[in-house]
Amino acid sequence: MDLSLLDIGHSYGQTRVLEGISLEIPAGQVLCIVGPSGCGKSTLLRMIGGLERPAQGRVMTRGAAPEGCLNPLTFVFQDFALLPWRTVAGNVSLALEDHRLARARREAVIADVLSRTRLSDFADALPRQLSGGMRQRVAIARALAVNPAVMLLDEPLSALDAQTRELLMEDLVGLWSRAPFTAVYVTHNLAEAVRLGHRIAVLSRRPGRIREIVEIDTPLAERRTGEAGLERVQAHLWELMREEARAADAELIDA
């Protein structure tokens, strides 16, 4: 399933946050959206997932969702959004319970996604017992359980420390390499963007416009942190964003 964004614009009150965003998101690719803080990238992602309504423009899907897809547009949130009163398996189960699945089928799906995210041993643990990285892996398992057409990842690694982030990036690359999925990945971290994105859309500061779209040809599995080619792309992205980020940092939130 492909996604198209047609001339999306949005304001909060007097503040213009997004303007003239048009994007193609072809199936099987990871599109990263980077930009300075407050540029509206998370807002844009919520619009793609139907959690927020854009003031102008439309988000369109083209083509059918894959077979067995229960929730075509599926989010992974920055703060994990796990129910603290449910176990790991229970949290994954939540996404399946509203669909008519036989009990055995549901349990098979849960077991499958937990093993893909290396959480099988923690099925009965509560979120508070898990580290940040494991919590986010639970959220990824929950997203995989509904077999999404497009994964919408909203700064999924931003709440984690640097080492955990590195490990989870490898996990994401591994998951994608074994079964390529379509994803929109919002982040302010350029290193994540060059590791995980087939294409990287750079947004300007408020109102967010697309400044440039950078393509990286190196396959995801062959990318390494600190590799010269990726470093060059990252430096270029930073060049694009530097002034914007500085200006964004000097702005008043409500001005």
Next chain:
Amino acid sequence: MLERVTATAPVRAAQGTGPEQGREVPFRGGGFRPGQRRWVAPVLFVVLIALVEAGTRSGVISNLTLPRPSDVFATLVDLARSGLLWKHLAPSLGRLVVGASIGAGLGILVGVMIGLFTLVRAGLVPLVAALFPIPKIALLPLFVIWFGIDEASKYALIAFGTFTPTVVATYGAVDGVDRTLIRMGQSFGLTWLSIVRKIVLPGALPGILSGLRVSLAIAIILLVAAEMLGAEYGIGAYILEAGALYDLERLFAGVTVLSVLGLVVSFLIGRVERLLLAWRA
């Protein structure tokens, strides 16, 4: 080349006198962390009772001001032996259970509705705010007219008294449910009912239960008021009768029963919390 620094590198401990003299950094991070001391409450309780006992025995406290704790205890033992205690306690417990269940049940229902629906909130929040400060005891005559002199008016009084604090605690708790969890539910296409049942209600439960602590204490307070309405038996009736006769021993015996009732209710809610909210720990 990386140079390895051993962990046993020499450290110059600053010691001795003079301007170069070393001082240890003082610790200043303590306090503001209430811990658990199980024995404090019983010891304080025993000390207070012992003080009153000593005071009444020595005559420092006149027996018009306070009864002797040992006499109160003897009265309680008598009450229990004669079977009167149960005769008074049973109807009171019935009134408490029925009245508080109706009040808290409706309160939770209305509170959840206020938390979920704009229209209900707009209409009922001011109404509840207006009802809350009414001293329910002042409406006693009205309750008799509306519900008769029998049990119904007693249930109604207790129910009315527990209703408003439960509503306020419940809609506060529903408002406090993490919005990102609700967005998450929506993003997975959960039905409205599923979101309420699996996300909103469990999320609001801690707040609802701590609200119940307050509401049930109010229910016990109102028990005495309710039993002003022509009740023959009941702890409230027993206390009121003792008060009318200025029989301090019996008055305090009755008050002690109410206090114990309060402790039991608080203990039970604690157990329910530990059972249902084990995930918080």
